[in-house]
């Protein structure tokens with residue numbers, strides 16, 4: 001990707017807002033100090049262990065029990081419960097335990113969300129990066145491949161389809177479920193709304209899951225290095241997906257995974273078409289993962 005963009009040094013360090021109390025994410029020594037006043041890793045580990053033991057959960061039957069058995073009641077109540085409930089639209093004791101397999105706990109003062117060696121945002125934005133990737137390539141916008149399939153298929157030896165796999169087959173086995181997100185974007189006449197790119201609202205009462213303040217992905221400055229007098233924020237509301245909405249997060253539960261497997265079997269019979277990406281494979285991918293996946297697939301099909 002470095003051929004198409006220069007990346008800045010943005011580091012994702014989200015903040016959690018629980019009813020006005022602010023906590024560092026992911027869970028680390030700053031979080032534990034704020035939560036319990038502990039100052040050493042040993043004290044923090046002991047506190048987590050004490051809470052896990054007090055809960056006495058050996059075989060978690062749902063997400064609530066799973067989370068408490070991993071990190072204890074305080075972190076669960078303030079940082080996981082409300083947020084997860086909003087994300088999935090159901091109380092945590094009605095969600096399956098498998099959604100949370102691990103909850104990484106860092107006994108260091110490290111607010112960096114990712115463990116990746118490199119991290120950054122393309123300078124000038126993703127649109128510029130994608131424009132450079134497409135330089136010299138014919139692009140037709142607002143053309144629905146499925147509505148024009150026969151004609152478009154004639155143009156290509158090989159088709160990479162990145163739309164929803166169930167739509168490709170006319171939903172013949174029924175629709176796959178997704179969670180969707182509604183964004184409410186505002187331009188505010190102030191230079192700094194929340195001092196961070198992402199603030200997650202982890203209580204159940206606040207209707208949005210998080211607020212993104214976009215300027216902090218580029219350190220509050222434009223490409224000439226000027227500070228910006230205004231700011232753009234987006235509130236994100238997690239919502240149920242209905243056919244016609246933009247699908248965002250696949251719901252990889254047993255029912256949908258089984259349905260996807262059936263569509264995948266149909267897809268494997270389409271000799272000329274590769275199904276790729278988060279919708280084509282019904283799988284949540286971060287951008288780096290989806291790029292790696294695309295490169296991998298391209299190598300395989302060029303052999």
Ligand SMILES: Cc1cc2nc3c(=O)[nH]c(=O)nc-3n(C[C@H](O)[C@H](O)[C@H](O)COP(=O)(O)OP(=O)(O)OC[C@H]3O[C@@H](n4cnc5c(N)ncnc54)[C@H](O)[C@@H]3O)c2cc1C
Nearest residue numbers: 143144145146162163164248277278279285286287288290
């Ligand atoms: C709310 C949200 C936040 C995210 N945040 C991050 C993040 O912070 N970091 C990160 O790394 N990743 C993040 N991601 C994930 C990232 O967006 C995906 O990894 C990436 O977009 C996947 O690329 P893709 O090509 O698989 O799918 P998409 O980007 O969805 O591309 C699929 C394309 O196919 C087109 N298409 C579909 N059907 C048709 C059709 N019938 N005809 C023509 N075109 C069609 C669509 O219009 C779309 O342009 C986030 C995702 C969401 C939903």
